[in-house]
Amino acid sequence: MRTGRRRFVTRKVVFAAVTVFVVVTFNFFLFRVLPGDPAVGGLRDPRLSPERVAALQERFGLNDPVFVNLEGGNLLESQYFAYLGALAHGDLGTSYAFRDQPVSNLLGTALVNTVWLVLPAQVISIVAGVGLGLFAAYRRGTKVDVGALSFSLIMWSLPTFFLGIVLLFIGANWVGLPTAGRVTIGALYDTTWDQLVDIARHLLLPTATLALVLLGEYMLIMRSSVVDVLSEDYILTAKAEGLSTSRIISRHALRNALLPIVTLIALNLGFTVSGAIQVETVFSWPGLGQLTVSAVNQRDFPVLQGAFLLLAISVVLANLVVEIIYSWLDPRVSEA
Amino acid sequence: MSDRPRGFRGFRRHRLGMIGLAMLGIAVVVAFVAPLLAPYDPYANVTITIADIFQPPSGSHLLGTDDGAKDVLSALIYGARVSLIVGFAGAIISMLVGGTMGLIAGYRAGWLGQVLMRITDFFLVIPDLALLIVLVAIVGQSLRNIILAIGLLGWTGTARLVRSQTLSVRERKFVLRAKAMGAGDWYMLRRHVIPQVLPLMLANTVLVVSLAIISESTLAFLGLGDPRLISWGQMLNLGFTRGAVSAGAWWAIIPPGLAIVWVVLSVTLIGTALEDLLNPKLTRHHLEPEEIVATSPSGAQPVEDVLLDVRDLTVAFEGEQGPLIAVENVSFEVGRGRVVGIVGESGCGKTTTVLGALRLLAPGGKIVDGQVLLDGLDLSRMEPDELRRLRWDRVAIVFQGAMNALNPVRTIGSQIVEVIRTHDGDITKDTARARAGDLLEMVGIPRRRVRAHPHELSGGMRQRAMIALALACEPDLIIADEPTTALDVMTQAQILELLEDLQEQLGVSMVVVTHDLGVVNDACDDVVVMYGGRVAEKGPVARVFREPQHPYTRLLLDAFPTIEDPGRPLVSIPGAPPRLSDLPPGCRFAPRCPSAFERCHEELPPLYVTRSGEASCFLLAEPAFAGDEGV
């Protein structure tokens, strides 16, 4: 069993590594094959003399062959391998818009801010979604259940940004909550409590938006998953064993019912990213999403390329973590 | 199961689905006749001043004006066009691409299928909105590009679904047969695979439509929509960036948002309905609150030396047309240290009887009458907490199919320890663990396997583990529900032998539910023959089997090989047991009974006392037969 587990993890790690490599390559070509070549675009300042443009092209290696060098000499002397080499050193290039800023610096700060927003939202929505889904399933067919189902369907149909705008509208016009940013900048707090309140006031609306949208789906899946599990024979066994309802739920139903949720969390990471992009736009949150959107608006391709790479790799890695957690929750998968 | 593709018949009875269809219909009609409905042309130029913008709803502008002083209602009506076009066109592209990929990957499971699936997996982990933004930013923001980008990104889900469905269709007998007969690939796909896959794909496509609509509006909101078109996302973008929130102009924000919700919800409802029709979901589960029998107890006194006394047990299930009686007036006793077999064909109410006696009925079932006395305690009316304490401690069950009856994600040991500690709060974990090891050894499993998960054991081992679990609390009574059904013949014999040994060793009483007369003959002291939810005959095994009084018992015995008389021809019983919804008015067995006469079809026979026990047959009431036992 242990070796099966180890083999499973190894296989998943290898697959993740291959995926990351494919993502990197895909990312490289996406930004070069499609029309509107960014490498040329960035040098299209008419005030640059032709000599300067040539010099810059040389400096960025834009005169090299794109994929492999077939013109004699070193095969690896190409833009693609230069890109891989730079990536290996954590070098994602320099932003067009923020000229002396390495893309990796911009992404680093933004990533921290995004995690700051997404993590509480995920935790809240998972805990609440699992709890409510469990409750709705346990009280299947009652008003609570119907209410929970309707809520989930409506949440699923709500575009994240729209929910964000509505909350912003209410929060800004009627409650007086801050409409932008992570904290009150430069504020001096008398107590830690004041600081926490300030952070919470800024987090409230964006987190609530993201959490509500995610909550609906988690709840829906959890509910049907729990109903499925509670119909299983081993629940009947547990009941026949005279275990209490709470014990049956906590020790027998929950863990099994969580399996689909864990899968969903993994599949949902991409969805979470898109939620973050929208929420950050609505609430002027200085994270990866906003960086991506403003990079699009400014055609800042190095940043866009880096952000996309970071997002994709985060999702791949998070997927890996989730799969490993899954194999721990359900020993059957590592045998397959 | 029929090989016909499951269709969408019954959609019209699905209330939510019909509501969704109506909502979508309204949106489609609005989009088609937009110029007729809209009070203004939102694409026309108007001369405006600051005073005209963000005007609240009024008679001339029912939903007020937006940042460009244009009529919100008109823009809303025209916006339906863009959302629906993108939604459906995008979904069609997704369906074509995903369907093709899935079909190929599923049908050609070789390297081509592998490669296609890897590609699909790859796209599944790419954050789609981020890729969408990047794509649209690079290729330009026209409606065509947006539709293409959304369509090309939405295919992964469809591909996976179609692939797994194709794989399963491919392995079906009729497909293999057709293939063996030399049918070409294209013919196979067209005649056999696609018709099977299509309904599921359609249900999935409906969900893809809702994703496409949300994607379009999100892109437009981020300023990446087609700038020349009015869409709901675009309206929200303009409202949001050009002052609607600060102006308090909810009318420029709420209507387009609700319009998106309207369409997406409608499509989601339709999709949910289609999925429900294709994969009917379980709707009941084991933890639903049970109803306790309402009638007053008969007040019968416990009988000495009887451990379990089931009296007139009647169990009903909820049916579409009212309650269905599954078990009726069943009475039997289990003496201390005795083994009782309950036997009959499938669907005769054997399992329902024992589960009903322990109030472990499947959801929707309940005891409507009768008593179940365990050592004089009436289980049927006991408080749930009291009953819970008594379960397993006094009565344990060996379920059929231990694979499903044991929790697959927990070790055997932990499940045994859990039940020991539940019923004996004083016992320490270590003692319980040691005891779990002893139990496993007792049933012939090496004790180190306490750490094994159920799927790591063979079928026979699992059943042994199940028996070990049943012994955990040293119960007075073990109910074995078809304990050997799922096993091969050799293992069956071993398990049976184990049960017999344990019974003798521990002196525990047992009820064995089985359709195997051999098991009854070998292992049981008494037998209860059930048919149609009623007791047909009961009595000591030796006598009942030697002198069966009920035609059903007789026919059952005829259908079963015996070692004593291996040359005897086996005769199967024609017909099948009655369905609960369609019980015959008289004797349940009358329709199949070779000896049935008029009365049998009109009245329910009572139990008559016979030489070998009791039997429920009017033949026993006829004087002509009463003394004629040698027939």
Next chain:
Amino acid sequence: MRRSGIALLIGVVMVLSACTSGESSTTTSEADGAGTTDGGSSAGGTVRIGWGGSPDSLNPGNAVLAEAYTLYELIYDTPIGLDLDGNYVPELASDWSVSDDGLMWTMTIVDNAVFHDGTPLTSEDVKFSLELWRDNEDFPFLPSYPDVFTIEAPDPTTVVLSTEEAIGNFESRMVFMYIVPKHIWEGETDPVAFDNVNMIGTGSFSMLEYRQGEFVRLAANEDYWAGVPNVDEVIFQTIENPDARVTALRNGDVDMITEMPNTAISTLESDSNVEVVIGDPLAPGLSDIFFNMVPEELCPPEDGVCSGHPALRDLQVRTALAHSIDKQQLIDVALLGLGEPGISLVPSGLGDWYNSSLPDYAFDLDAANQILDDAGYLDSDGDGVRECREEQDCDDLTFRINYPNDSDTAPREMELVSGWWSEIGVASTIQPLDPDTLTSVCCPTFDFDVIRWGWGTDPDPGFLLGATLCSEIDSGFSETGYCNDDYDALYDAQAVETDPETRREMIWEMQEILLRDLPYIIPYYDQAVQAYRVDTFTGWMTGASKVALEDPSSLNVVRPAG
């Protein structure tokens, strides 16, 4: 200083300088008595400003965005400043003069300026900075300003700049010359890659904390040589969404916002805690409509596609089109009235350089129709679109119109314009393009007919007037292909003319030529709008012709209200 997209707009005109506080030619009563003589008493508080962007670089050589220049103006001093009315005023150079031959300029540098790290500023720092900007070609904009000078620092308070030819725009070449500390920068081997996070300067504010894309915190410079600001701290918070900025102002989360949508004006005006300030029509984002009129013989040999519509090379056609644009209507619809009709490529914001005497083409569709009839463009097939003349290589007057897709006003403008043009028998197909694609069809490829775009401008008119030179057709700086030898001669003459009045006359004449030949139609000059809270701080500079509340002229003097 590429064509302005929203983001790549260098609002250089917005970048007006720190004329030393209190001494600005203020005409407002609010700024009255706002001198900073009580420096050091820090009852100041924190001014919070909401803006839409974030500085693109803290290195003054690298920046393109207006937000960066706003920071430089607060943190650095320049030799010569520019006040809010567009006049050059002394800053680090308390005085400057030119030799009689016009080839040598001498600046006297103040002796009490101190860098934020305590080091006194001397003429060596000025010389070092000017040479730094001049010699690093990889800086996008600054090198072109001091490129003609040889610089000497004979004593600590004197800087001498020599040129080979006389120049007519010395002051404008000094207003962006941020003086950085030599002792910090001289150690940098690659100044272009220097991120300059500490931003040590001599300005009225010093860098406290910076978070890319999030905020900038500045502290008042307690040792500022020209008077200490009244407030303790200034915070610029990035709020990308314009409406969220407006809401933040109304809720009191910020005290002032630098940009806002015109659609929010009435909301803010109705808020008693907020004052909206609408500036004169200056031109941070000069908008223009231009024609592809490159002659075949001048088509750039390497890059040129030169697919322009032949009829657009006909002045009569361009004149008719000019008569068919109702500029006031454009202003009303697209800018909600906040602008004034434009006329010259040199915007009115450049003060005297703007030729205020030019008569515009009247909006007169009948006259336009008459011009086209007379010129021989007739709708002979009756489809509503006039046919080309026989000798021209085209069918009818159908023009392609392009505009950048990041402009929020262009779509409505071009719909209006194409409507008017259709009334004179001119058809058009409108296609928005992203700025990169637009650049690639524009110049020097000349693969377009009509483009609606815009410029960021320079305080000196010489920059923009260079875009219509024959010699710039191949470089791509010329986007029209306009070529006129008389105009080119005037351009060369004004560049070396040291007498301001004579130079002004030349510049005026060039504007007249451009208006007559119509490579450009300037639809309007728009007005900047800003807003601030009246209950938190007072003393904002609101009376000048330019609104720039984030400028040192305001931030050096605002003080807590009440």
